[in-house]
Amino acid sequence: MTRPGHVLAAAIALVSAAPASADEDTCDFCLTPDRATAERPLAIEIHSGLQFSRMALRGRADGSAEIDPQTGVKRVDANMIDLGGLSYQGHATVTGEPMRPVRIDLPHRVSLRSPDGAEAELTDFVTDLPPVAMLDENGRLEFSFGARLSSQGARGGNFRGRINIRVDYF
Numbered sequence: 001m002t003r004p005g006h007v008l009a010a011a012i013a014l015v016s017a018a019p020a021s022a023d024e025d026t027c028d029f030c031l032t033p034d035r036a037t038a039e040r041p042l043a044i045e046i047h048s049g050l051q052f053s054r055m056a057l058r059g060r061a062d063g064s065a066e067i068d069p070q071t072g073v074k075r076v077d078a079n080m081i082d083l084g085g086l087s088y089q090g091h092a093t094v095t096g097e098p099m100r101p102v103r104i105d106l107p108h109r110v111s112l113r114s115p116d117g118a119e120a121e122l123t124d125f126v127t128d129l130p131p132v133a134m135l136d137e138n139g140r141l142e143f144s145f146g147a148r149l150s151s152q153g154a155r156g157g158n159f160r161g162r163i164n165i166r167v168d169y170f
Contacts, residue, residue, distance in 0.1 A: 039096075039097050039100075039169070040095075040096050040097045040139060041096065042094060042095070042096040042102065042167050042168070042169065043094070043095050043096065044092055044093070044094050044095075044165060044167050045092060045093045045095075046090065046091075046092045046165075047091040047092060047093065048088060048089075048090055048091045049090050049163065050067055050088075050089065050090045050122070050145075050146065050147060050149075050163070051086065051087050051088050052065055052067065052074060052087050052149050053074070053082075053083075053084070053085030053086055053087040054082075054083035054084060054085040055076060055080050055081060055082055055083055056080070056081045056083055056156065057079060057080060057081075057151060057154055057156060058078070058079050058080065058081055059079065059154075060154050061079045061154060062079060062150060062151045062152060062153070062154050063076065063077055063078075063079030063080030063150075063151055064076070064077050064079075064080060064148055064149060064150040064151070065077070065080050065082070065148070065149050066124065066146065066147065066148040066149070067087060067088070067089050067146040067147065067149075068089065068126075068146050069089050069090075069126050069127050069128045069143075069144045069145050069146035070089075070128045070144065071089075072087065072088040072089040072144075072146075074087040080151075089144045089145060089146045090144060090145045090146070090163070091142070091143075091144050091145075092142070092143060092144075092145070092165065093140060093141070093142045093143075094135065094140070094141045094142075094143070094167050095135070095139050095140050095141075096135055096139050096169070097135065097139055097169070098135055098136065098137050098138060098139040099134065099135060099136070099137060100134065100135050100139075100169055100170070101132050101133065101134045101135075101169070101170035102133050102134070102135060102141065102167055102168065102169055102170055103133070103167070103168050103169075103170050104127065104129060104133055104143065104165065104166070104167050105165070105166040105167075105168075106125035106127070106145060106147075106163070106165055107125065107163065107164055107165075108123065108125075109121060109122065109123050110122040110123075110147075110161050110162070110163050110164075111161060112149075112159035112160060112161035113157075113159065113160065113161065114155075114156075114157025114158050114159050114160070115157070115158065116157055118152075118153070118155035118156065118157035118159070119152045119153065119155070119159075120149055120150060120151050120152055120157070120159045121149070121150050121152060122147045122148065122149055122161065122163065123147065123148050123150065124147055124148040125145060125146070125147045125163075126145065126146050126147070127143050127144065127145045127146075128143055128144045128145075129143050132170070145165075147163075
């Protein structure tokens, strides 16, 4: 029979034991007083997603449209008809440690689905960010993004999907 006092002491010893490392400076998950206060965690807030509005296929072939991240202008290819309506680029704000460079990764591809099972795809994501994006003196960075929407199987629909954006300190 194990006594509760011995199990608790062993658990406390295991929790407080730090992993041994030959090079203490390479420990990414170790928190020292300097490291714990030196960096604010990054956060991203999406103010608006991509909106392609209303379009139609010209025939039985697939078509595509793209939204420019700087202007929000929608361009359609020869197999797509722009039926009007409000279209706009996505817009987000990143917050974190002031004056730190950040890397913002958009996906290569996002699958979209309509309630009736039709599918479309977002690809060719672009942003209005400079080559090295940096948080300002207040720890903020606003950016816009666009992408290409392509139909699949020459089917239309009210498409929805999630764009996972990853943000890390550079």
